[in-house]
Amino acid sequence: MLILAGIVLLHITTIILLLVATLDNAWWMTDKLSTDVWGRWVLQGNDWHYKELNLADYPEEYLQVVQATSVLACIFAILALFVFVAQLFTLGKGQRFTFSGILQMLSCLCIMIAASVYTSEFKFRQEGGFGHSYVLAWISFILTFILAVTYIVLRKKSD
């Protein structure tokens, strides 16, 4: 029972991390700039202003791949949670949670694609560093991988 609660809690945490990584525009940050993947926050004076991304700065279409795959990762993680809860009630005894494991693995794959494409295609600027959204994307990659393996290995108890 405790293991189950722990797994569900970990899954919800993963979903939250994925959502923050996708929605918060902080893949690259400097003192005055917090940018990617949807828009850019620029510090002017004392106020932060939201600006649209100039697609001329991102010559290839890789930014849209990052957007699409990070959104897909969130969707698959949320679907996996619902499918896991449904399978808790519908699976026969001794069976594995394969469907939720597959969905979670897809989510892991998608967020890995997003983070990797961003890392490789990003033209590194002189100042600043990767922001918290970028770090969270990699952390959620690890967590989704662990959860996916857990779901594929776990068997429903015959109780």
Added chain:
Amino acid sequence: MLTFLALAAVAFLGIVPQQSQSIVIYTGWERHALVGSDVRLSCSFFSWRWTSDDVTFSWTYRPDGSRDSISIFHYTGGAAYLDNKGPFRDRVEFVGNPGRRDGSIVLKNLDFNDNGTFTCDAKNPPDIVGRPSSVRLLVFETVPIQAGVITGAIIGVVLGLLVLIVVIYYLMRFLVARRVFNLSVSKHGKKKKEGSQQRQLWTPPPLTCYPLP
């Protein structure tokens, strides 16, 4: 009480259209076009009045980075007057239908110098109070893909594939289960004749019935 409400409603309805009785002009927001091609700038309007015979359309052009506007087209008194001196001389064509409130023009053979804002102003006497509407023209060498199209396409395709795979999986399971069910029903029919000899190997447990008290 009821008559008072009715009168108030009629009075209200009478006042409101007069305030909103201004002409509303619609053009696009932005137009993208390739160098050397033609582009159609559409302009239409909404007015509470019938379309009068004195309806006028006029288009003005303001280049990017400039503050001056120049008039390039005017339609009045049933005749269209095209630019014959300005940057669009011999490149404007009127394709609208004033009777149907359409004042669209076509610009031909575009160049990078044609980037700018085109403003359409339409008047439908006596309905003349209104705001002109502007459309921005962007001339490209190659037409770029808009920001969200690729993102949406990737998400849509992947989710569609997932739904397809799930549906096919459950369909296969359903079909296989149905075939197994049909086979087992037909086999059950045959087994009834042969099974009566085999069943002697398994003696049923004795059923002891206690007589009811």
